[in-house]
Amino acid sequence: MDEIIEHSEFGARKENKETILITGSSGLIGFSLIERLSKKYRVVGLDRLGPPYPPLQAECVNFDITDEKAIDAAMERIRYGYGSKIASVIHLAAYYDFGTKDSPKYQEINVKGTEKFLRQLQDFEVGQFIFSSSNLIYKPTEPGTKLNENCPVEANWGYPESKIQTEDLIKEHSINFPSVFLRIAGVYTDYGHSIPILQQIKRIYEKQLLGHFYSGDVNHGDVFVHLEDVVNAIENSVERRQEIPDQMAFNIGEPTSPTYQELQDTIGNLIHGKDWETYEIPKPLAKAGAWTRDLVGDPFIKPWMIDRSGAHYELDVSRAKEHLDWEPKHRVMDTLPKMITGLKENPDQWYAKNNLEK
Numbered sequence: 001m002d003e004i005i006e007h008s009e010f011g012a013r014k015e016n017k018e019t020i021l022i023t024g025s026s027g028l029i030g031f032s033l034i035e036r037l038s039k040k041y042r043v044v045g046l047d048r049l050g051p052p053y054p055p056l057q058a059e060c061v062n063f064d065i066t067d068e069k070a071i072d073a074a075m076e077r078i079r080y081g082y083g084s085k086i087a088s089v090i091h092l093a094a095y096y097d098f099g100t101k102d103s104p105k106y107q108e109i110n111v112k113g114t115e116k117f118l119r120q121l122q123d124f125e126v127g128q129f130i131f132s133s134s135n136l137i138y139k140p141t142e143p144g145t146k147l148n149e150n151c152p153v154e155a156n157w158g159y160p161e162s163k164i165q166t167e168d169l170i171k172e173h174s175i176n177f178p179s180v181f182l183r184i185a186g187v188y189t190d191y192g193h194s195i196p197i198l199q200q201i202k203r204i205y206e207k208q209l210l211g212h213f214y215s216g217d218v219n220h221g222d223v224f225v226h227l228e229d230v231v232n233a234i235e236n237s238v239e240r241r242q243e244i245p246d247q248m249a250f251n252i253g254e255p256t257s258p259t260y261q262e263l264q265d266t267i268g269n270l271i272h273g274k275d276w277e278t279y280e281i282p283k284p285l286a287k288a289g290a291w292t293r294d295l296v297g298d299p300f301i302k303p304w305m306i307d308r309s310g311a312h313y314e315l316d317v318s319r320a321k322e323h324l325d326w327e328p329k330h331r332v333m334d335t336l337p338k339m340i341t342g343l344k345e346n347p348d349q350w351y352a353k354n355n356l357e358k
Contacts, residue, residue, distance in 0.1 A: 017042045019082045020238065023063065023117070024093035025054040028193060029132070032231050033090065034058045037238070041087065044078055065093055065113035068120070075120045088128040088238045089121065094162075098195055102158040110162035111169060118173050126177035128241040130234065133167055133183045135223055135253055136160040140311040143219065143259075148316040149183070149249040171247055178246040180237055185223040185253030185315065187230055190338040192354045194224060197263070197332070197339070202356055204267045204276055205343060211264075213281050216310020218261040223253040223313045226330035236324040244323055253315040254328050260310075266333060270340040 018041050024030045025045025031054055034043050038057035045054035046063035054060050061077050064070040078086075095109040114131075121129070138147045139154035155161035170179050188194035192201070203211030233252045237244065258266075261278055268276025320326045343350040351358055 018087035019044065019078075019085065021046060021078065021086055021089045022054075022058070023047070023065065023089075023091050025058060025060065026052045027092060028187065028189075028227060029230055029234075030090075030092050031055060032227055033092075033234055036231050036235055041238075042082060044082060046074060047093070063093075065117055066108050068116045071116055071120045075124070079124070084123070085125045086121075086127065088130060088241060089126055090130045090132075090234060090238075091117070092132045094132070096159055100158070106158040106162040110159075111165045114166050115169055115173070118170070118175055122176065128238065128244075129170070129175065129177055129179045130237055131166065131170055131179060131181050133163045133181050133249070134160055135183050135185045135251065135313055135315060137164045137167070137183065138313065141314055143312060143314070146255075146314045146316040147251070149251060149319055167249075178241070178244070180241075180244055181247070181249040182233060182237065182252050183249055184230055184233075185225040185251075185313075187227055188224055188332060188335065188339075189227045190335060191342050192339050192350070193227070196222065197224070197336075198354050198356060200263055201267055201271075201339065201343065204264070205271050205347075207272075212277055213279055214260055214264075214310075215281055216260065217312075218264070218278055218280055219259050220310045220312035221257040221259040221262070222311075223257045223315050224332040225253045225328055226332070226335065229254075229326075229328040229330055232329075233320065233324060233326045236326050240324060248319075248323065250320040250324060250326075251315040251317050252320060252326075253313075253317065254331060255315065255317055256331070257312070257314045258333050262333070263336075266336055267340070270337060271343075 020037055020041040020043045022030050022033055022043060023046045025034060026047045030045065030047070034045060034055045034057055037043050038055070043058040045058040045060045047054065047060060048064060049062045059081070061074045062070070063074045091114065093109070093113070095103070095105040097103060135147070137153045137155060137160045139152045141147050153164050155164055167181055186194050186196060188197055192198050230252060233250070264278045265275040268274060317327060
């Protein structure tokens with residue numbers, strides 16, 4: 001059957017596809033998502049003016065989520081060019097900073113910005129609102145005990161706290177379209193991109209003394225998820241938007257969490273050909289050291305991070321498998337060799353692509 005072609009209100013020819021909006025469209029997830037979804041949908045990227053830009057498959061509309069007038073202008077541009085019917089809004093835009101425990105931007109961008117955006121969406125016919133949340137909202141667990149979507153939440157720093165507040169805001173807001181919460185683990189790619197893993201690799205590659213010490217339990221670990229698996233989960237959420245119950249949350253992460261020691265030894269063997277000796281140190285001593293380093297430079301490890309070092313997360317992803325027909329196809333431990341290969345082949349390029357300083 002021939003594909004239907006229609007003319008937009010401003011005269012451009014375009015395929016008669018459903019419209020998808022993606023905020024934070026030039027980010028790591030947004031960029032890949034546009035490349036994937038544009039094969040079936042008309043995709044519009046919403047992001048701040050200037051580089052980096054989303055792929056050419058999507059129109060990029062200037063979007064300042066902190067300014068309601070700017071949001072209104074962006075949405076009017078979308079209405080004019082694409083109409084008022086939107087199949088799915090994928091809300092990825094958020095503020096995240098490892099350098100500070102709390103920042104006014106967590107409220108300004110993540111919470112209040114989302115509230116302003118939701119108000120503007122009320123005038124559109126939205127089929128679904130997908131919110132990218134985080135596994136960090138959960139109260140940490142113990143090895144062998146998995147976290148499902150009904151487990152208690154607990155945040156001890158600004159980013160996960162803003163995600164909890166925004167989930168509550170979406171649930172309580174008077175919106176006339178269904179919402180989905182994707183609680184996404186730490187995202188990585190074949191080349192790296194996960195800040196905690198990158199810093200761990202960097203310390204071991206450079207044989208830093210600091211890389212031998214850890215202030216948490218080395219037998220605890222974080223949960224990760226490959227970028228391709230995240231894109232698959234979001235795509236499946238869009239495809240099944242008519243079937244997913246309103247306000248349902250899904251864990252999006254790998255079902256096994258490598259311990260800090262496992263990561264240390266694997267990275268050490270891949271780089272130096274041997275296990276990497278790692279010693280636990282008391283938190284007060286670690287805090288004092290982090291505080292001192294913070295005075296004389298800009299180290300990655302900040303004093304506030306010491307309190308959450310050793311927090312353990314393991315995710316139960318059975319709900320995503322049942323409702324989204326999704327489960328991860330990658331494992332971070334299987335991907336580490338690819339990351340290290342990229343580092344060894346061209347260290348300067350690897351550092352640059354991962355925004356690391358030598």
